[in-house]
Amino acid sequence: MDKIRAAISKARADRETLGVPRPRGSKPLPVDAISANWAALPVEQFDANLMRKHRIVSFSRSPESAGIDMMRTRILQQMHDNNWRRLAITSPTAGCGKSTIALNLAVSLSRQPDIRSMLLELDLRRPSLARMLGINPRPVDFTDVLRGKVDFAQNAACYDGNLAVGLNSTKTRNASELLSGAGISDTLSQLDAAYRPDITIFDMPPMLAADDMMAFATQVDCVLIIAATERTSTREIDICEQDLARQTNVMGVVLNECRYMGDEAGYGYYG
Numbered sequence: 001m002d003k004i005r006a007a008i009s010k011a012r013a014d015r016e017t018l019g020v021p022r023p024r025g026s027k028p029l030p031v032d033a034i035s036a037n038w039a040a041l042p043v044e045q046f047d048a049n050l051m052r053k054h055r056i057v058s059f060s061r062s063p064e065s066a067g068i069d070m071m072r073t074r075i076l077q078q079m080h081d082n083n084w085r086r087l088a089i090t091s092p093t094a095g096c097g098k099s100t101i102a103l104n105l106a107v108s109l110s111r112q113p114d115i116r117s118m119l120l121e122l123d124l125r126r127p128s129l130a131r132m133l134g135i136n137p138r139p140v141d142f143t144d145v146l147r148g149k150v151d152f153a154q155n156a157a158c159y160d161g162n163l164a165v166g167l168n169s170t171k172t173r174n175a176s177e178l179l180s181g182a183g184i185s186d187t188l189s190q191l192d193a194a195y196r197p198d199i200t201i202f203d204m205p206p207m208l209a210a211d212d213m214m215a216f217a218t219q220v221d222c223v224l225i226i227a228a229t230e231r232t233s234t235r236e237i238d239i240c241e242q243d244l245a246r247q248t249n250v251m252g253v254v255l256n257e258c259r260y261m262g263d264e265a266g267y268g269y270y271g
Contacts (some may be wrong), residue, residue: 043159045160054132061111089202096228106165117198120200133165149189217244221248
């Protein structure tokens with residue numbers, strides 16, 4: 001347990017200099033350099049029909065997006081109160097909708113112009129974000145960025161000038177080895193320093209499918225667990241919470257795929 005605590009403390013200390021994560025020994029970039037880095041990212045546009053097809057309801061303000069927007073606000077408040085910047089999203093098993101939730105949350109964040117956010121795809125065995133966004137395969141994957149082979153701008157897609165998405169087109173077999181590699185911390189710190197996102201969301205693999213999430217857990221400040229109604233058991237949630245709590249902060253559990261909601265759950269009258 002002492003070794004785990006030491007690893008967590010070291011990972012956080014490496015990225016909490018003056019409140020702006022950056023590689024050890026480097027100087028913070030000026031604000032205009034940060035803006036220039038964002039402006040250099042390839043620009044994409046949301047396809048409304050494709051968003052609806054993949055249940056990404058948060059691309060515009062609507063009664064359907066109210067639940068996601070409420071979750072966004074609560075997450076931002078909790079992360080601000082704790083000085084957290086990195087959020088992992090996982091699930092106990094496959095099919096719980098974690099990637100859909102992660103993308104909905106990121107798109108909801110893009111509608112707040114004063115917040116810069118990143119969504120980085122680390123479900124390396126089953127990447128899906130490019131398909132959901134309707135983006136043609138990039139010449140390089142985000143895994144190439146993680147390995148330090150290419151610059152983030154060669155892979156990223158930028159929406160509305162304040163949301164950057166790191167994508168993969170191919171599967172990665174040695175995912176846990178890559179995510180626990182010695183250079184992963186510095187690579188992520190370099191991204192933080194170059195783009196200074198207010199929040200970075202990591203779309204992670206299911207917890208109980210492989211050890212990828214546990215291999216990466218010390219790199220994030222908190223984690224959100226997505227459970228599916230009538231699919232995820234209480235025991236599976238408990239196992240995930242206990243294992244993750246030894247590595248990082250568990251923000252909470254989101255129950256997805258609820259078919260029956262009372263009238264009190266709707267906020268359409270605000271529209």
